[in-house]
Amino acid sequence: MKKPILFAILLSSISSAVEIHGLRYVTETEEGIRFARFREDILAMPTHQLGLNPAKAQNTSGGIVAFKTDAAQITAHFKILSANYMGAGFGVFENSKLIEEFKFSPQATDAVLKFQSTQPGESLFEIVLPSFANVEFQGLESDGGKVPTIGNQKGADSACYVALGDSISHGVGQDGYGHKTWPFLLSRKLNMELFNLAVGGGKIAVPVAEMLEDWKWIDLITILVGYNGLHFNDKSPETYKADYARLLDAIRKNHPETKIVCISLLTTKKPVSEKTGHTVDEFRAVLEKLVAEHNDPNLILIKGEEVSSEKNLQADKPQDPVHLSIEGAALLADSLFEKLTSSALFHRKSTNHQ
Structure with a gap:
């Protein structure tokens, strides 16, 4: 042995x-x-x-x-x-x-x-x-080859990408494989090192944004959050907007020039909260308004309904109204990559490494 x-x-x-x-x-x-x-x-x-x-x-x-x-x-x-x-x-x-x-x-x-x-x-x-x-x-x-070494690998000099969000970004629907989640697939397309800070069941987590002080620089942050606040936390669109603003402020405190991509809620089979009557479209609208109000050249909105459809959802689990299938996660990564690489934000130079 x-x-x-x-x-x-x-x-x-x-x-x-x-x-x-x-x-x-x-x-x-x-x-x-x-x-x-x-x-x-x-x-x-x-x-x-x-x-x-x-x-x-x-x-x-x-x-x-x-x-x-x-x-x-x-x-x-x-x-x-x-x-x-x-x-x-x-x-x-x-x-x-x-x-x-x-x-x-x-x-x-x-x-x-x-x-x-x-x-x-x-x-x-x-x-x-x-x-x-x-x-x-x-x-x-x-079997007797060279002792493993690190060599010149991706890491120290690669661009840094942080994903914030809930179970959709954490990976529910991708069978427990980290390499099948949409943030991982997107990071590979962008040639960035991914730090996936999304958590199943998560809502807007300002302390996590404050924790980003531990990162020397971050080149890209994606945020996809709000479904749990709508359906399980009785959030109103106004409260969602206020909480989201606090999240952005916490990020900007330590990373004033990081590119931030706010993704509004994706396609879901459950667009209306049974508790409050508020809708996915209302949450999308206030996020669009918030991004516009910030007037931040390094902050953009990607509309969730433009990068997703019911094709992204789990066909073998029709009772699940929101989580992506393995194929759906790949489709979302493809759509986001296309949106990002065609945006002015993606082509704007970052000074975070300096």
Whole structure:
């Protein structure tokens, strides 16, 4: 049996083994590496104040473990700390091409990913972590090729993209795979490093926007939020607009020139709140008005009804009125990419890196 290259052995030289992308908060343990999308003090806040459920935020959506090696066969070891009903779905990329997918049940506690290189010579491997499971990376083993290194990989010099939102952006509907969510797919099209800070059940979360002070720079932020406020929090359009304004102000405090894309509510089979009678169109209208009032050259609106339709929804789950299918998430990423790359915002130079 080949001896794994465990993180515990590499504590003094972790950069020579793997690089973590898309997760800001990384912790070393005796057994490996643990990941967090949010700061501990943020998750310690009361749910009503935070705007999201801390338990649903403790997973690795958007995260990547990356390394280079010329080994033909590689095994990666993970401990599954928790998972929701979707279980833990991993995707393995070699030189940006998806080569393997692994799926583990919600009851699984260990994940062993065995995969083979599809190309000769040294390759860049990226293990994309699950969207609704919390995992600990415990090491790599190979068939005797070079010890994995980080080399010249995407990360330090790549543009930074942060996705804010709820379950639609977190990945409900994509079977627990982080690499099938629309923010991940969009980040690949834009060649940006994704930090997915969307959380299932989330509403407008001003403390999360304030947490962005921990990012030196951010090139792009997308915001898609409001469905839960409309249907489950009795929000009026006016309250939604006021909360959204506070969110934008919190972002601008630390990132005055970041490009921000506000996506209004997508197509849904449930356009009217049963509790308040308010509608999706009302929420869309006040967001459009808010963006116009800001008169910010680095802030734009993309109308959700223009980038989505019922084709994006889960045909095999007609009772779900809002979540995207795997194909629907890909369609949304395509539509958003087209909108962004044809907009003046996308072609305006950013000074965030300076």
